[in-house]
Amino acid sequence: MAKVTIPIGPQHPSLKEPESFSVTIDGEKIISMTMKLGYNHRGIEKACEERTYLQDMYLIERICGICSHTHSTCFIQAVEEIAGLEIPRRAAYIRSLVGELERIHSHLLWLGVAGHEIGFDTLLMYSWRDREIVMDLLAMLTGNRVNYAINTIGGIRRDINADNIRDILKAVDTLEERTKYYIQIATQEVTLIQRLSGVGTLSFEDAKRLGAVGPTARASNLPRDTRKDDPYAAYGELNFKVVTDTHNDVYGRTLVRVGELMESYAIIRQILTNLPDGPIAVKAPRKIAPGEATSRYEAPRGEDLHYVKSNGSDKPERVKVRAPTLANLQSVSKMLENGYLADFPIVIAAIDPCFSCTDRMIVGVHHPDGELAGAMDWKALRTYSIDWYKKNRGVNFKIKA
Amino acid sequence: MTIEQDIQQTLIQQFPFLDGKCTVKRARRLSATVDYAQFRTLFDFLADKTDFCILCTITGLDEGEQLSFIYHLAREDGVMIDLKTSVPKTNPIIKTVFDRFPAADIYERELIDLLGTQVEGLNPGRRYPLPDTWPIDEHPLRKDWKEKEA
CATH class of the missing domain: 1.10.645.10 (Cytochrome-c3 Hydrogenase, chain B)
Structure with missing residues (x-):
């Protein structure tokens, strides 16, 4: 079978960080690989x-x-x-x-x-x-x-x-x-x-x-x-x-x-x-x-x-x-x-390549009256998701007390 | 005698020109400065005879009239040596150490892009870390480099 070189990246669903790989394959087997890095270089x-x-x-x-x-x-x-x-x-x-x-x-x-x-x-x-x-x-x-x-x-x-x-x-x-x-x-x-x-x-x-x-x-x-x-x-x-x-x-x-x-x-x-x-x-x-x-x-x-x-x-x-x-x-x-x-x-x-962890959850700030502002707590989030699936998907989860 | 002093003595014995240029900075840290003409012999000696089997990275420095390179070599027991050498900025050519440490490939490409070093013997490959569209004569880690107005 003829060798084929395929590009993977820099944007690709399997990688969370921009890196570009050029993979040469023979059938399903990888023969060699070259890479281009530096997309995250910020000086x-x-x-x-x-x-x-x-x-x-x-x-x-x-x-x-x-x-x-x-x-x-x-x-x-x-x-x-x-x-x-x-x-x-x-x-x-x-x-x-x-x-x-x-x-x-x-x-x-x-x-x-x-x-x-x-x-x-x-x-x-x-x-x-x-x-x-x-x-x-x-x-x-x-x-x-x-x-x-x-x-x-x-x-x-x-x-x-x-x-x-x-x-x-x-x-x-x-x-x-x-x-x-x-x-x-x-x-x-x-x-x-x-x-x-x-x-x-x-x-x-x-x-x-x-x-x-x-x-x-x-x-x-x-x-x-x-x-x-x-x-x-x-x-x-x-x-x-x-x-x-x-x-x-x-x-x-x-x-x-x-x-x-x-x-x-x-x-x-x-x-x-x-x-x-x-x-x-x-x-x-x-x-x-x-x-x-x-x-x-x-x-x-x-x-x-x-x-x-x-x-x-x-x-x-x-x-x-x-x-x-x-x-x-x-x-x-x-x-x-x-x-x-x-x-x-x-x-x-x-190898656990290092990709940027920008995910940041908002830590809820309590008002003086005890209400949470700007974020749901764990319990509220869970109840919300169970209700959402019940309403939109017809799935009725059993809730443990 | 500590391990560090032992290594220092071995190096000075083998390479008398290192007398006064090889120091123990602290536990597990040595540093040595060498002319580029003698660099590779010393580099190979460190790797072959004194167990410095890891090339951690290469740091490039713009020091005015010259470009300097620090090869950070380490042993499995944690002892590390910073081996420094310099070449004139007017003729900034060094030879690759890729043959000895495959990991050097990416570190040397960085020296090319960021400091304008010429590395002889490096295999063809993509540049790193600057983009393909970056001008080849602009090297941001040179002290005189200034960002151009867009």
Whole structure:
């Protein structure tokens, strides 16, 4: 059969982010693939050179809606290193706490996307519903569902209290129960196992050679995890294991992510049990002395790297960002080789490419008389949807009390 | 002696020109500066003999008369070295390291687009990250680059 090259993207129903792939196929099999990226390039590195360090922190936080804490932390770690600032231990612990909550929301989001890509939309509905629990926690702790703005140069901006700790622990218990159910699905549901096994394979040697990072590397039994290898924030004092798997395929990447969810719950409990007392920030200078630093952070998708060079003014000379997806692109090409075209969406989704999470729900504001303004609460939304289906579709759901 | 100092000593022993140009900045962080003529030998030595098996990324810098490049290399144990080298801005040519680290491909394309570097030996491919319609002689990360009025 003649080889055919087909374009996929930049706008395509299977991908949520603009990337253009040119896939050469022989029948149903992928022979090779080239890609065109950069549709989301917004010139943030250049823009950083014209803004102060603090302004940059907020700008950099907006590189990604999913791992916003990742980027802001990675950036200010470099700035703090140049300025010689040592942040208080309490601030380091809270940075790690928000980092793990972010990992949980990102991994649950991925689980839903992966389910969706293989036609298992129930998994999408379930995992995204559970993700709301952690999104609410982030909103409670930081005031925002995304772009948390918890960081500041020299520490963090908001402390947490005993009520917060109680709420987090309670939510983590619920999330852990739900994750056990997902682990059960991932290890017992035959359809899911067969759909994902042997798809998008990446051997240990290839993962190492191509510089894979994050769950993509760890599912090829390559135990790369910046939290362990190059500890930052509070990770040097925390006890956790790096989850790896030997399946080398999309199934393995699923097992690694659900396994990491369980580790994140354990990390959060350790943080809250051992949370040190004391201040949450030290005073940072407005101008940063000349110097340079390279900072690494384990984002939900893998190693994030920021390089900052200062020139003594209040604005950086150069800021360089390398997000984990860029490091995993060579691996994606390898995974797709000799695979089926129909596996394309799930193989791409399996590295968890970072697409913008602009979805933001309105947090209801109570009027003095107790009425909610501008948003429905969960109960009202549920009642509304049940009534809607009854009226428009003739479906009569049984409502549990 | 710490691992970092051990690596530093090995490098200085092997490459005496690194004396005073290879420093341990903190735990797990080294930096070294090398002339471009000696860059590739040192780069290969780091990858082959001292276990720096990950190329995290390449940072390009506009430093006035010259363009500088920092190759961020890391080991599996978390130790990282920032290997810096420079070429004159009037003749900004470097050779690809794609043969050694396939991941370098996209990082080097970024140096071409954003800083106007010429990278020899790179396979043909699409540009990154600027759009196909962007003028090929405009490089936004050059310090003298100014946005043109539409």
